[in-house]
Amino acid sequence: MPYEVQGVIARGKGQDVSVETVLVPDPGPGEAVVAVKACGVCHTDLHYREGGINDDFPFLLGHEAAGVVEAVGEGVTEVAPGDYVILNWRAVCGNCRACLRGRPWYCFATHNATQKMTLKDGTELSPALGIGAFIEKTLVAAGQCTKVSAEAPPEVAGLLGCGVMAGLGAALNTGNVSRGDTVAVIGCGGVGDAAVLGASLAGAVKIIAVDVDDRKLAWARDFGATDVVNAGEQDPVAAIRALTGGFGADVVIEAVGRPETYKQAFYARDLAGVVVLVGVPTPAMELELPLLDVFGRGGALKSSWYGDCLPSRDFPMLIDLFLQGRLPLDKFVSETISLGQVEEAFARMHRGEVLRSVVTL
Template sequence: MPHEVRGVVARSKGAEVSMETIVVPDPGPGEALVDVQSCGVCHTDLHYREGGINDEFPFLLGHEAAGVVEAVGEGVTDVAPGDFVILNWRAVCGQCRACLRGRPWYCFATHNAAQKMTLTDGTELSPALGIGAFADKTLVHAGQCTKVNPAASPAAAGLLGCGVMAGLGAAINTGAVTRGDSVAVIGCGGVGDAAIAGARLAGAAKIIAVDLDDRKLEWARGFGATDTVNSRETDPVAAIRELTGGNGADVVVEAIGRPETYEQAFYARDLAGTVVLVGVPTPDMKIELPLLEVFGRGGALKSSWYGDCLPSRDFPMLVDLYLQGRLDLDGFVSETIGLDDVEEAFGKMRRGEVLRSVVNL
């Protein structure tokens, strides 16, 4: 029978979120019901609330989550009740042209639950990124559940579900950072700091953090930055070049998503270097670069979708590194809060006071 639970809903563009009673169906074929334990407050949730993703209100917010599978529907074999899982928003189909070519991290037909969660009056909810985890329970496609070691803290592990995986993957998967590389990261919020942590895991020799905020630069050092540049005070392109022997960095990760910072990333890389865009731009943004410079500098200009991750491969590995003490996921958790505190957490995020507020349920 359906479950009535608490959930955080954005009813209209720009309106403060509200706590509502959510009706969650029992899982159907290919679906899983998850008892949510923790969920990070991500910028994407704020984008949904502001109408920056689409206008399919009302939204059930929250997507960066970990929890325990409570029940599964017909045909589900990869997870079972009692499994500790991280939720992901790219459950690969296995059948599209990307999957069939052995590139499932690019899957073009990812799965979500077929059934809808609703308000008590029957209004259908749009779950953020197909997850909707600012709720005591949520319904997802079983492929959105990735089983990991239950020894991990739910508050830390859940962050792999979005922002931390996006940043780590931008460095390791998309940027292919390797031993001895020089890396620059522009924008040191949660995603940027995760890229720094990923570069350190990969063995980068020099990791340059760039931001306007000295507090964020100090956080970046904690995740592995060897050098910091306050771009409010110093030209970041000149500073990155100076710190890399005049050459520029082998890999530059742009974790903001703005034309001006992307241009900085383009000019701050070495010849044949790589630029990785993981910051999310708005639809109106445009960039103009001299085509001769694009040709003459060689290398690669890449976009990173979800850190080009494959959850079934990457989440268990990264949780193991966390449990070994080699990846400080706890360092991304600035505070733990309740469901009632999500709106306040959005304000702290906007003011740059936290890397991540995490809702514990």
């Protein structure tokens, strides 16, 4: 018998979301049903509602979540009922060319649940990032469940499911920030501040936070930024160079996802430095750079997919650091809300008033 639960639905482009009854099937082979305990309100969910990802409406929103496994299907060995898990949107297959070369964080065959969750009239739902977690219970592929210590509160643990992991991983995994490096982070929302935190954790000697909002710059200082630059008041490239002895930063992390801020990142790095793009652009955006500058400056231009994380490796380790008091993930939680307050949370996020609103169930 399917589970009958309440979930947050986006029915059409730009329409306010609604809380509706959703039918969640019993898990089939390789699937799990998870009772969601908390789910962060991520900007990607707003992108879905605005039609910025695709037009497969209606969407079941939410993806940055933690919960408890309630049931598993045939052949599932990764998790069992009662396990406390963080949901991830890149279930590693283990068999594709990336996995077989020992690079599972690049898995090219990640997968989701095979069955569909539906509305009561049978309309199939498209779950955000293959998860759909603004809901009391959700159906996912078992590989999308990563077991972690139940001592971590779900409103904190769930944040590793997307934005915070993306930022931490952009610094730690993609950018390979190490002791003594200088780092600049352009864009200081949730992902950018997580990159600041990651750079601090890695031992960067100077971390420069760049934004146009002084409130966000204050948040960045709280996560470990040593210097801040208001890009609305001064040229960020010149400011970053001035703060790094005229050379530019060793690693520049672009957490906005726009051509103009990417160019700033490109020219704000030192020779042979690294640019990491973790901000998500829209399909229409294009970038133009002089090819001679790309050649002459050397270094590396990287894109960070989900912080190049491997959930089975990174989630438990980061939760352990949180429990040891070494990784203040709780600072990202601006407020906790109910399912019926997601639309209001979108508005506050759009205005830059919160780092993360978190739905608790």
